[in-house]
Amino acid sequence: MSNLSQSHKILFLNTLAFTICFACWTLNGVLITFLADKGIFSFSVVEMGWLLGIPILSGSIFRLPIGILTDKYGGKIVFSALLIACSIPLFLLPFADSFWSFAVLSFFFGLVGTSFAVGIGYTSVWYPKEWQGRALGIFGMGNAGAAITTFVAPTLLNNLSANDPINGWKTLPIIYAASLVIIGILFIAFAKNKTNQGVSKSMGELLSPLKKTRVWRFGAYYFLVFGFFVAYSQWLLPNFMNVYNTTLVMGGMFATMFSLPSGVIRAFGGYLSDKFGARKVMYWVLGSSVVISFLLMFPKMEIITAGPGVMSLTNGKVTEITDNKIVVNGKTHQISNKREVETSNESAIFPVKKSWQEVVVEQNQEVKKKELLAHGITQINFSANLWVYVILVTLIGISWGIGKAAVYKHIPEYFPNEVGVVGGMVGLIGGLGGFLGPIIFGYLLNYTGLWTSSWIFICAVSVACLIWMHRTIIKAMHSKSPNFTKQIEDKQ
Template sequence: MNESIPTGAHRVLFLNTLAFTLCFAAWTFNGVMVTYLVDNGIYNWSQVEIGWLLGIPILTGSIMRLPLGIMTDKYGGKWIFVGLLLLTALPMYLLNFTESFNWYALMSFGFGLAGAGFAVGIGYTSVWYPKHWQGRALGIFGAGNAGAAITTLLAPTALNYFTENGQNPEAWKTLPTIYAAVLVVMAALFAFLAKNKKPLVSTRTMAETLKPLGNIRVWRFGLYYFLVFGCFVALSQWLVPYFTNVYGTSLVIAGLFASLFSLPSGVVRALGGWMSDKFGARKVMFGVFAWSIVIAALLMIPKMEIFSPGKGVNAVQKGVVAEVKPNEIIMESGKVYPFAGKIAESDLTLDKAPILPQKTSWQEPVVKPGDRVEKKELLVKGVTRINFEANMWVFAVLTLILGIVWGIGKASVYKFIPDYFPNEVGVVGGMVGVIGGLGGFFCPILFGYLLEGTGLWTSSWMFILVLSIVCYWWMSKVVKSILRRHAPEISDKIEHH
């Protein structure tokens, strides 16, 4: 018989989810704000400085997830979350006094703490729910990822309104003030409406608290989360320059497409929690990795134009070339060799936005009048051109699907944690969150190096493909090991089929 849900659990879940949504919006604040400040000439920051300002909050929020997860396990989540919201609001408000890069960077370190709200909320939510409800509860909480899309969609419009479309540029400071005020109001609501609750085991020493981190399973879950969350955070930022560079879209359209990737991924996380409860987290994750492999494999094919040798024309007898015309070669013996000449680009009937690669073929003479040729010698070489445009709408739909798949995966990873570490959800969830968050920091840097090294924008998808395959392989290896240990007869059947 399933254990009943404690009174007040759903209220705490609602407060946790709302607080995490606002924290995630604050955590990704610089993606819009820094771009606006530079594009409008308010600050003349270099590309390197911009990169640091985008990465600093992600790094802070990632690193602080582990200590705050430990504190949540020890003291309960209520006052940790209240303190976090207030500590985040202060540097957000102090952005108003920005006069230099250093000040803005320092405040970014401060409000980046918002990203650690995930570890607090995971531990605080988990302690309220019985095992059969863990997946759903943590999935609903994780929908707060949608805060990234809220900032992406609403902040640019708000900035245009406050600055009167750039007429009063200093009014940008109104936006961080509003963010700070909202965080303070959320802290007050949390303080008045939430009820504190700690895990059953909350008097452990620090060594006992950190002991689960020596379990390889924690790092395996961390790798899964590096893919489904770290790469998700990275692509939420990376897709904007991707669309502008590869498809030549405007910044507004690129932002819209990036939002279409990130918004459903956050919202669908609750579905991932329900699926994990119903079908089991491992089965769901196998599906997530399989879909990730297939979609990354499709997306890694770059826009390209390939020329390859095609069908040519060979001499059937030896002789001397008399004349070379655009579509035929005439020999002195009177023998004529017709061939297909190249069609002018203006006359080609190619689709403007093809979904599949398009092929065109033609032939070019390799001999000239007066040349003596032997039997079977090549007179005309064939040329085949394969043109692949990587259709933008297909690309957008595939990224949308991938965002949804990863959203389901994010919930499934966290379903594992209370199953295996019921009394250490805060510390284990914090560590898994650290690894995933660091993915959000390091992946854009890695994508940049891959782009520079290969010259291919799709090199980021090649990395995601390899990472997805590694995750799938590692989980398969673990499942086979479990079967060998507990059901060797089933293991033999699986391996022979």
Template sequence: MGISIIKSQTAQAKSVLAANTIAFTACFAVWVMFSIIGIPIKELLSLNNTQFGILVATPILTGSIFRLPVGMMTDKFGGRVVYLTLLLTVLTPLWFIGSATQYWQFLVLGLLVGVAGASFTVGIAYTSKWFDKKNQGFAMGIFGAGNAGAAITNFVAPAILLSFGWQMVPKIYAMAMVVVVISYWMFTYTDPDHKHASKVTIKEQLQILRDPKVWKYMQYYSLVFGGFVGLSLWMTKYYINEYGFDLKTAALLGAIFVLPSGVVRALGGWFADKYGAYKVTWWVMWVSLTCLFFMSYPQTALLIKTTTGEVKFDIGLNVWVFTALLFTLGVSWGFGKASVFKFLSDEYPDNIGVVSGVVGMAGGLGGFTLPIIFGALIDYTGINSVIFMLLYGATAVSLVWMYFTFAKEKKIKHTQEARTKALKEYATTHDNPNDVIAAQAVLEQIDLIEEFNKKYNEFKQAHTK
């Protein structure tokens, strides 16, 4: 239990939200630390782009895999004890990264430090249970703003690196994490009523994977969060290679994508509360598709032979137009990260720890695989903007999937609403209650006939050679 001076439930909820957000910000800064220190390590070890991709993605792997079991433990034991344990687990390997000298050592320590990425699942579940449904989206959006920890790394890590060497970055981060652990212990609280799933087995909790809606949300989140993590890890290097900036300037430009994407998540949660998760996610996909279309175009030199000689045209995005598009993409993904979890809090309020763990794991795995694919594609094609071509294709798939799945659900919903309205109008024009009961029976029979036809057609198709 935290300090006793805070007694009211509302004040404790705000204290938990603040402590969770700060801890998540610190964890996220640690999680993407290799995006900065990985650049001098790449030069030190003479790594190619694929090896660099593996290096920066390694912490993302364990952070993703541990999201599911951490979500289960949060439902079972409560968020406070799980979060504290996770923070303590990260300290030792984080400190020793500064003493590593070989590639395999960085990979092993990266895997251990990557557990910090699982903090999102415990934090989102722990936070949501302190707020009512009306305010959950906004509260989870504030917590999710901890993604801005990636921007802290973009601001702070280059300054430490240039002043003291890359080895001091993980050591200073470890010392800062000790302060976070102490503060978290002091300002968080436990409510026994939040442990809804304490008697539910792991097998029963995993039944959530049988719900096709969960897989849909996993796909959305693998784009808006996985893409965010992937680009957060890659953009500093992209600015260095594509536009020739030094490390410090490249990291600051990369923060233009990272910072707003994390901060506006709270605003995205508010919009999802007000306008609905579907509308927000739909517009996020369209804005993303538009930005990625232009960002995908590679720097091109067009040589035209004219009557007066050859004329050369340079076609491509200059750094300022590119950065503006990157900023817009970051803001849209910030909204998207909040709207996806608004879906989850609305549909799975009693199992939010497990379902957020599953969806968060999918997003994290997207963030793990993308940097590796980025490196492999660049090594193969030699085109830096190929990473945006990949994301453009993934966004197009998400839009198509979203259109067809939600269109079907909306059609069913509208049909049910129309039948209910028709039945009410019929009841107002007929005084005989038997007539109303008969009309209601007819509507129910229609549903049964439609279900029968569906089952019959499925049976017929299965047994037709």
């Protein structure tokens, strides 16, 4: 078998394993929402946030040590052991009967999230530099595993619970656990081990890249494009159910429209990064993240404020008051009543304005010129149209999907012998976004009462990342080409 065909076989196995691992990693997003919605468990909003975040936490904090093990011992050994070990807590999940038992088992099955660090290190050793962006982008398509869970799991749960509403859900974790075991056996049978020959031997040398600010900057980008992707893969389902009153299955389909394109397009992101450069791609990704999250931060709302009133044109007595006019000294003043301006605006894309007047004078009352006859009221309704929301959410998911590949295009270039370590560290920081996201979103929802408060937070992080990247590039230009930048400034 040629080197390239062997590489492609390993890439296929890695991508398949990562897809199944990612589906398991985001299981709680559907399962916990279902259990709370059906009243099987009485989880509070904050407890739900923790249960969504705990698997993401364990799958993130252990990425660095798993990345080191992959560099040292090879991906076949680490991946197959990880797959089989993580099936055990999933087999035990049907026995969970409280928040704490769910939390502990979620922590352990969440270790499937470290599969990303394994796959990054294991894939990169099989491909030359010019193939790195595409290969890592294709591997990263395993993110689409989140779409498997949001699309398939709600229907499975409904079918499993049809005959046994209380205990039917318990079969789902067993199906997921069995999938991990099957992929683990495939790995043992068909994968070929390979280690990074240039990897540093001492732990001090191995961890030395973590002293560089560049690693932490890449981590910040990944906190946004990967962490919030994971967070929203889970947070969108309760969001749709609460804000738009969708069913579990319909909400799952809408959430899939976010997670599936975002996962699949990652390979295209790798291609764009190879062709145009990762930095240029990141400018577009961060810029679009700022714009789209800004558009998403406006909630469904109704604002009632003072509007245009009606004032008397003359001194005199009010001689007639009807639904649409007031007569003073023979002069007619037209007014609009609320019934006449009522319109349906549920499907409106833009805010809808309605204005009317309410009479504040009485029959036979003496009034002066410019005195208020009818108080003006303006009502502005914004329905946050469901389909516009879905389109914007899909677009930001696609943007983040391209960004995930662009971030990881940098790593083999700057750290060719520490891909597992640096990739693990960047993945850890990104994974922390997936862990902290649902928890932060839960607290923001409790504090503000707005489901869109999460998008305000995402917009702020997007702006911070864009500014950090731009300042770094400007600083590099000043240090590399001080004469060129001085000429530009002089001409201005």
